[in-house]
Amino acid sequence: QKEVEQNSGPLSVPEGAIASLNCTYSDRGSQSFFWYRQYSGKSPELIMFIYSNGDKEDGRFTAQLNKASQYVSLLIRDSQPSDSATYLCAVIPGNQFYFGTGTSLTVIP
């Protein structure tokens, strides 16, 4: 079983809609959870992190964490074409980051 699982997509949403990205993880001892955005051919860019159960909002982005269900999600409100990218979920169960394979998001103008 992989440490971090994501639906690879592709996920397509119309401009202005809410995009919902999901991630599950296997290690119950994981304490820190991250969402990275990666444009094609570029390196990952940190957009959100969350440590506690519940929601964390930052601009158009909301991260949601449910440790009991081992589930973390990212909501992007008012999606823009510039949000089209691959979104990587990352977890730290020990001393290193484990990444999912990423979900490809396309925002259609």
Add this chain to the structure above:
Amino acid sequence: DTGVSQNPRHKITKRGQNVTFRCDPISEHNRLYWYRQTLGQGPEFLTYFQNEAQLEKSRLLSDRFSAERPKGSFSTLEIQRTEQGDSAMYLCASNLPHRNTEAFFGQGTRLTVV
């Protein structure tokens, strides 16, 4: 530029040659990671350092790979006798040593082995 810096950005090499990549982390970050990423996959952990000490290496890391961080600042990753399967993006990241701190990535070195 105070971000993580990697050089070179691109490297094309013939199979069997050795290559070396360099990573300069954010100056106050004493933890440094190397990851490898192939198309359609997430970054795969290779190794990490805290200061000059290499604390963990992936079991997937072939003995053709070696990494150093001699003075606890920049790091190098060397691949000996390159194979076509080594073609990938090699990413370096750094963060502070506290357990729950996010990591920042460099722009990566894209290696193509022909």
